[in-house]
Amino acid sequence: MSLADDLYRETILDHYHNPRNRGEIEDASAKVEGVNPLCGDELTLYIQLDGDTVKDVKITAKGCSINTASGSMMSEAVVGQSIADVKKTVDAFKSMMMSKSGDVSLPEEMEELEALQGVRKYPVRIKCALLPWNTLLEGIITAQEEQKVKEVK
Amino acid sequence: MSLADDLYRETILDHYHNPRNRGEIEDASAKVEGVNPLCGDELTLYIQLDGDTVKDVKITAKGCSINTASGSMMSEAVVGQSIADVKKTVDAFKSMMMSKSGDVSLPEEMEELEALQGVRKYPVRIKCALLPWNTLLEGIITAQEEQKVKEVK
Amino acid sequence: MFDIKAVRKDFPVLDRQVNGKKLVYLDSAATSQKPLSVIKSLTDYYENYNANIHRGIHTLSEEATEAFEVTREKLRQFIDAAEVHEIIFTKNATEAINLVAQTYGRQNVLPGDEIVITPMEHHSNFVPWQQLALEREAKLVFLPLTEEGEIDLVAAEKLITKKTRIVAVTQMSNVLGTINPINELAKLAHNVGAVILVDGAQGVPHLQTSVRELDCDFLAFSMHKLLGPTGVGVLWGRESLLNAMPPYMTGGDMINSVSREKTTWNELPWKFEAGTPNIADVIASAAAIDYLNALGMDAVRAHEIELVEYAIKGLKGLGDAQIYGPHDATKRGGVISFNFKDVHPHDVGQILNDAGIAIRAGHHCCQPLMRDLKVMGTARASFYIYNTKEEVDILLEALKEADKVLGHVACR
Amino acid sequence: MFDIKAVRKDFPVLDRQVNGKKLVYLDSAATSQKPLSVIKSLTDYYENYNANIHRGIHTLSEEATEAFEVTREKLRQFIDAAEVHEIIFTKNATEAINLVAQTYGRQNVLPGDEIVITPMEHHSNFVPWQQLALEREAKLVFLPLTEEGEIDLVAAEKLITKKTRIVAVTQMSNVLGTINPINELAKLAHNVGAVILVDGAQGVPHLQTSVRELDCDFLAFSMHKLLGPTGVGVLWGRESLLNAMPPYMTGGDMINSVSREKTTWNELPWKFEAGTPNIADVIASAAAIDYLNALGMDAVRAHEIELVEYAIKGLKGLGDAQIYGPHDATKRGGVISFNFKDVHPHDVGQILNDAGIAIRAGHHCCQPLMRDLKVMGTARASFYIYNTKEEVDILLEALKEADKVLGHVACR
Ligand SMILES: Cc1ncc(COP(=O)(O)O)c(C=O)c1O
């Protein structure tokens, strides 16, 4: 891993310096917090559902470059997807990050995320990369529950 | 350490096979027990005082060759000595056994005991060699207390 | 079977001379010798990638962490555990057992409850339970042994009852050699809702061990008896049990988050691994497992049965040797305890040492068993993969020689 | 002073290349590198006299026992303890502290009592006391720190009271570098009848340490931070205190006699050393002590002050680096924690690693301190006898380079 290739390759640094979908959603379907106490990463994720579709995602984060970039790329990948597709995307990303046997190729629309493979060697940092994704899953569950409550009302 | 010289040299084996002062004293000034739970050595020591003189010592023991031989030699060394001299003898023997800096010479009348120096290398067995001597010290204290009690009466 | 000459070449210490004689090492039950590959693994670690693990993001730390976790996975496979995070590193088998007694035990044993053990337990699988019983006002129940030192299963069925919380039993006795019927005892324990802890200190190095086949709940053993370095113990436990247990030691690495008021624990296995672990020796333990796997545990066992059979026959030929434990070599491990009438085992040990033979003599950390056997101790020869029939012959010859010295031993 | 070129030759790992660059190891506070003499001592043990200790009467066991006890005596001298049996071997500093908390602590801390610690403690000297306080319904009292991260002794005098049972404090902070006034704190503790435990994990490797001069009651440290192998911790305690404490773990070797009903404990130090100890690594630890003694602890300290002074000056030159702890090099050990505004220390660590530089980044097992400092973590460079000014230059250069990558670091 070196400056020239993996971890800090252009993609990551780009997302780190200019994180997409940064901010808050006033009227979010759900707002959830993710923390990684071991390295101090913290993020707040806002999610807006429209029926079964993820209409919008916004993130405010305080963390390392991996955490920030991973969140930024995630938001780009999932906005507009159906919940079923989001789950597939998360699964694909997670199995790439946990793979012990060399590099993994992702579907074309997720290609950018391959840039994060470089951190696989660093167990500490895998967690940084996964944090936004795990928080997203939590957010979806919370948002769905909220929706149900509203429907009942 | 080998058969030919130290540990099992003739002296020790002689005392092991023919322990001196084996047995009991009917009317002993004191009877004390010594145990070394770590190796299972057990002995009962009978001591007969005559004023300040150790008139007789008898031992029944169940233990290893070192323990048996050490007790046998001890009994030979101390019978007839004054309590003050016995204490000197015990001190001389103990410091020989604990010496870390090579062999130690004992006074002529104790020379035989030098045979036990070979076990110094084996911490486990130093305890076997010392057991009769520590038990003797205990016996003297007990016997002296007994005497005092009798005097008071 | 394996090529014993090649095996012996892998163990540098076997070239050692003792008292002018070639070393005959018959004390592997105390600790085994180590193959070159284990020693080299240590050197390699210290010369090339020594670093603290888990928390580092530099290359050395990452390499050390990975190698460390490789051992955990190898151990999982070696004992056929379901999950790699069920493998916890301790400093020795003794700590592993204390850990369970002090966490699971304290949590689950109440006044009036019973802890079932056997009279053949090593102090390490005895005193922790005795002390727990005293602390908890629980009762320590002993399973009786048969004449040949085997657990009486008929009696066990009666003694393992609804009151039983924990059954703690050795997989193989370090004195008698007895291999215990763990699977049957596990059934009895589980039938009454108790858990069973297996002391595998002697068993795991010598017997193909599957925690799933044994169906036990905890397994404790030490790498130093298993070709590995000193300073590494292993506790395996069922995930659900480990998760419900409080931590044993607290400190670095075993936490999730710490504030002034409150601490939350890390996940398994780290919850039970406080402080810097024995990194080098855990890593080198992988080489030990590899070595045994390459030989095959079946072959290891077959080799031992052959030696034990041969040695027992030889010892019987010496006349008045008393041999403890089962006489059938297939029912016992590579440990033979014996005594000669009226001779203290320490004297036997010392005389054998003059001939370059290393055996152990004494109570073998089994004082309760010694009491039952009505002896001060025993002489014990124990075998492992590098021992040969020729070495057994040297032992038997030396025992005959000893007769001339102590005048009591053998063949009179 | 010593010949640093000669010293570096004794540490094989320093020839290591990382990412095509020569390794610059600045993580000795996590674990130190080991000299050849330590590595050779391990090899020598395993190749020539590997055996279990204490109970053996064969030559290998006798040799191993003797070498093992030699280390104990060397350690006694190294920390200037009165008695050799006050030295107890554990697996790491963490176990040593847990031992005291679980035995002395449980015995002496009652509801309403107070345990005094500092906010700069490592989790290993924090969580055990926090948990003891929770268990005992005692109160955990924090000594406040000054701006520069030193203990406020005026406040300490007020906070250490008749209610205090134990003061637990680090000799040197692994984050701030602060060297604490142990002697003064010991006086305060003893004045109110409390005992003081010193976490010497960082202090003992770097500062000439005399438990008699410090006048402390317990001292805990780890050999792996002191040129020694992983897997060896040391607890020193006053004989009278250790004698009054119950054992921590029970099992083999720590007993005097065991019957079915009752167990009596062995004498010090063995009462606290249950099971087979880490024989090889304890033996090899003697070589580590010898190495430091040959250099002289005064020279070790002088070398570190020089490096720290140089590094702090250099870091200050980088502009917006925030440096934690005392800025006066004579008041601190060879550990420097720093941060650049808005940059996560993990990123700094990773980028330095690209340049072959090993530092640590994160909370350093000091989460409470991180909260107080209001940071997620720090980057930490730590030095030992083999580090040079040239290496500090490489570090500073790489930190400047990092700017180009993260665009936030330094010199803008
Ligand atoms: C100040 C301090 N205390 C305690 C420890 C714990 O040492 P170990 O992990 O060796 O138990 C460390 C090391 O990480 C430390 O720096």
Ligand SMILES: Cc1ncc(COP(=O)(O)O)c(C=O)c1O
């Ligand atoms: C049956 C048995 N249990 C437990 C132990 C304890 O192992 P360790 O001393 O490695 O903790 C031993 C080894 O002496 C043993 O033989």
